[in-house]
Amino acid sequence: MHKTFVIAMREYQAAVRTKTFIITLVLMPVMMGGGVGVQFLLHDKVDTKDKHIAIVDLTGQLYESINGAAQERNEHEIFREEDDTQKQILPRYMIEQVKPTTTERDELLFSLSERVRNEEILGFVIIEPDSIENSDPNPMRQALSYYSNSPTYDDVLKWIDDPINEQIQIRRMIKANLDADIVMRATQKHRMANLGLVEKDEDGHITKAQQTNEVANILVPLGMMMLMFMTIMIGAQPLVHSVLEEKMQRISEVLLGSVPPFQLMMGKLLGMVGVSMTIGTIYLIGSAVAIHYAGYGEMFPAHIVWWFLVFQGLAVLMFGSLFIAVGAAVSDLKEANNVMTPMTLVMVAPMFVWMNVVREPSSMFSTVLSLIPPVTPMLMTIRQAVPPGVPVWQPLVGVVLMLITTVGCVFIAGRIFRIGILTQGKAPSFREAMSWVARG
Amino acid sequence: MNVVEIDHITKTFSGHRAVDGLSLTVPEGSIYGFIGPNGSGKSTTLRMIMRIYYPDTGSGKILVLGQHVHGAANDRIGYLPEERGLYKKMKVRDALRFYAEIQGMRDYKSAIRHWLERMELSDWADKKIETLSKGMAQKIQFISAVIAKPSLVILDEPFSGLDPVNMDVLREAVLELRREGSTIIFSTHDMGVAEKMCDYIFMIFKGKKVLDGTLDTLKDEYGQDTIRVILPDHNGNLSDMEHVEKVTDFGRTQELRIVPGTDSQQILAALMQRGRITHFELTRPSLHDIFVRIAGPEAQQVQPPVALEEVHHA
Structure with missing residues (x-):
């Protein structure tokens, strides 16, 4: 046992005392959160140049109102208060009326398209003459059309839809002798508040329901899952290279003179569990502090931290033992990568279903999937991080199943390691490796 | 023990x-x-x-x-x-x-x-x-x-x-x-x-x-069948000598393996015919020589290795 500890300590120190470790520690969250961070930093780095839009109002009634709405927007909706100044963060929309000079519709469309291509205008809107009429029951009829050469920029399309339709509705009401003001108020919709459940506190008082933060409810489980993935990868994956290097440099032969193979393997595994736990703990504490300072302290899922660490430790043992077996069985990195690809796919499998699990953490699909050992650590963590969490028996069953699988993996890896670590030359076929396992 | x-x-x-x-x-x-x-x-x-x-x-x-x-x-x-x-x-x-x-x-x-x-x-x-x-x-x-x-x-x-x-x-x-x-x-x-x-x-x-x-x-098993000799003026090959099984050329020194039972004086006389002798030593084979006799290409052409136990049992 002492020798296992000595090996584990060496492995741990060799990993954490390197510059690579420090760089990984800093870079990993930067890379993972980098996309979000960059978007946050660049969120107001938009083009504020005026956008010119031509309106062909074939009803002859709507242009003035639309232009009025645009001016209203340009005066009030495109600025942000910043240190007592108004900073423009959105472009102005400059509406231009185009009166058709030709009765040829195609000619009109072409000439306006040319203006878009020449970048005189961003796009143009055609309001059909009968768009105010309500005679056509076909809802698919295109009474309004927006033409542009920038299909991915849909801000104008999203904005202009409302003022035009509002004006059309008002005119329809007037035609029908309805008081537009009354109708608009009568048909006004309410916004539904998204709340959690009420609870009784320690004094027996019923607490107020908390406003549900949909973004946080997705981001927190996602963050926990990514952290789990990252810590498993950092703990388990280097074992392939470490074992392969020791095998090729004959270090393992020296070690096997003093340490039985299983103790050697367990020492290496436990060392990397330690590395993984160190990183996990640093990130968990870092996240808790960061979230607290950002004023969202209650969003940190402190209640699942212990579960997280247990699942993380088991996952590193499980995947790590398999990676050790790969490192011991092969003779070069290329062979190792071939064998590792399917294993890495299993590790990333939860990424393909995480959205479904976040949306419906208690569904049969999510529950059953989160109890399948290779994906349990990541999926169970997601489910636990979505309020209100899962019944305690589920992570318990998850841990038991993980434990059984981990013991199996370590057993298999131990047998492959014992023979593979001293075998040079061609890597064994799957059948040969299984015969190593069977023979012992 | x-x-x-x-x-x-x-x-x-x-x-x-x-x-x-x-x-x-x-x-x-x-x-x-x-x-x-x-x-x-x-x-x-x-x-x-x-x-x-x-x-x-x-x-x-x-x-x-x-x-x-x-x-x-x-x-x-x-x-x-x-x-x-x-x-x-x-x-x-x-x-x-x-x-x-x-x-x-x-x-x-x-x-x-x-x-x-x-x-x-x-x-x-x-x-x-x-x-x-x-x-x-x-x-x-x-x-x-x-x-x-x-x-x-x-x-x-x-x-x-x-x-x-x-x-x-x-x-x-x-x-x-x-x-x-x-x-x-x-x-x-x-x-x-x-x-x-x-x-x-x-x-x-x-x-x-x-x-x-x-x-x-x-070495005793192989007996005194080796002669080390230095002939400073001789540049030729000694392998054509009679009763000599093998010659190993170390440059300055030549090592001769003689046919078992050969009189070493007879070899000395033959060598003196070839030039001045500054060193003549009748000795047992070196370990190197024993090694080569067992594992050298010559031995392998003749017969596969025989395990020591088999020799002893025989």
């Missing part, structure tokens, strides 16, 4: 018999030299003694320090493998501490200091292994094998690649270990080293034992 007792063991790799029905006893306190061509089974035998490999199921048994090999790794055995294995990024002192600890040693500081001084490496204690020369790394590897004062030291090619100075340092260290009571087994391709250092010599060829005994007994 025998430190190692091997009785009829066989080791097969993918149908190839690396070691075939081998028996051997290594007495306590001796220096036992393993010789044999590359791929003959030396390292496999050493690894079996080390419990890194196990003999084939159903073949004989190995007792090391009185224990069967199917047990835990033994802290009383120090091992220097053929291909050196050290963590390159580790500092010398940390590496030695690590190897001392995995050999069950708790109080290792003074031992590390002693050995670093002994090997003239004290100034390198805090340097990384990767900064050491090959010879230095080899000495560190040697220290890691012997630091825990093992009863049995197994050294696979300990002197290969060393310059004469480092070779002397290592040789003296090996002899010191023996004086302190350790038994030494080492393999080597340097017949001179084997002749000078070993109490016993064991030769394995194609997995079978072909020589085993003290140097004197081995």
Whole structure:
């Protein structure tokens, strides 16, 4: 046992005392959160140049109102208060009326398209003459059309839809002798508040329901899952290279003179569990502090931290033992990568279903999937991080199943390691490796 | 007492018999030299003694320090493998501490200091292994094998690649270990080293034992059939001489193997016909010569190797 500890300590120190470790520690969250961070930093780095839009109002009634709405927007909706100044963060929309000079519709469309291509205008809107009429029951009829050469920029399309339709509705009401003001108020919709459940506190008082933060409810489980993935990868994956290097440099032969193979393997595994736990703990504490300072302290899922660490430790043992077996069985990195690809796919499998699990953490699909050992650590963590969490028996069953699988993996890896670590030359076929396992 | 007792063991790799029905006893306190061509089974035998490999199921048994090999790794055995294995990024002192600890040693500081001084490496204690020369790394590897004062030291090619100075340092260290009571087994391709250092010599060829005994007994088996001669003025070939089986040309010295029963005076007379003789020595064959007689291309063309047991039984 002492020798296992000595090996584990060496492995741990060799990993954490390197510059690579420090760089990984800093870079990993930067890379993972980098996309979000960059978007946050660049969120107001938009083009504020005026956008010119031509309106062909074939009803002859709507242009003035639309232009009025645009001016209203340009005066009030495109600025942000910043240190007592108004900073423009959105472009102005400059509406231009185009009166058709030709009765040829195609000619009109072409000439306006040319203006878009020449970048005189961003796009143009055609309001059909009968768009105010309500005679056509076909809802698919295109009474309004927006033409542009920038299909991915849909801000104008999203904005202009409302003022035009509002004006059309008002005119329809007037035609029908309805008081537009009354109708608009009568048909006004309410916004539904998204709340959690009420609870009784320690004094027996019923607490107020908390406003549900949909973004946080997705981001927190996602963050926990990514952290789990990252810590498993950092703990388990280097074992392939470490074992392969020791095998090729004959270090393992020296070690096997003093340490039985299983103790050697367990020492290496436990060392990397330690590395993984160190990183996990640093990130968990870092996240808790960061979230607290950002004023969202209650969003940190402190209640699942212990579960997280247990699942993380088991996952590193499980995947790590398999990676050790790969490192011991092969003779070069290329062979190792071939064998590792399917294993890495299993590790990333939860990424393909995480959205479904976040949306419906208690569904049969999510529950059953989160109890399948290779994906349990990541999926169970997601489910636990979505309020209100899962019944305690589920992570318990998850841990038991993980434990059984981990013991199996370590057993298999131990047998492959014992023979593979001293075998040079061609890597064994799957059948040969299984015969190593069977023979012992 | 025998430190190692091997009785009829066989080791097969993918149908190839690396070691075939081998028996051997290594007495306590001796220096036992393993010789044999590359791929003959030396390292496999050493690894079996080390419990890194196990003999084939159903073949004989190995007792090391009185224990069967199917047990835990033994802290009383120090091992220097053929291909050196050290963590390159580790500092010398940390590496030695690590190897001392995995050999069950708790109080290792003074031992590390002693050995670093002994090997003239004290100034390198805090340097990384990767900064050491090959010879230095080899000495560190040697220290890691012997630091825990093992009863049995197994050294696979300990002197290969060393310059004469480092070779002397290592040789003296090996002899010191023996004086302190350790038994030494080492393999080597340097017949001179084997002749000078070993109490016993064991030769394995194609997995079978072909020589085993003290140097004197081995040489006695071959008798005085070798003549070393120096003819300074003679540049020709001596292999055309009568009653001469083989000539080995060492440049200045010629080594002649004569047909058994030939009178050496007859050879001397024939040599005098060829030029002035400054050295004439009737001797037993060198270990080198014995090695070549067994494993050289000439011997292999004539007959496959015969295991020593088979010869003795016959």
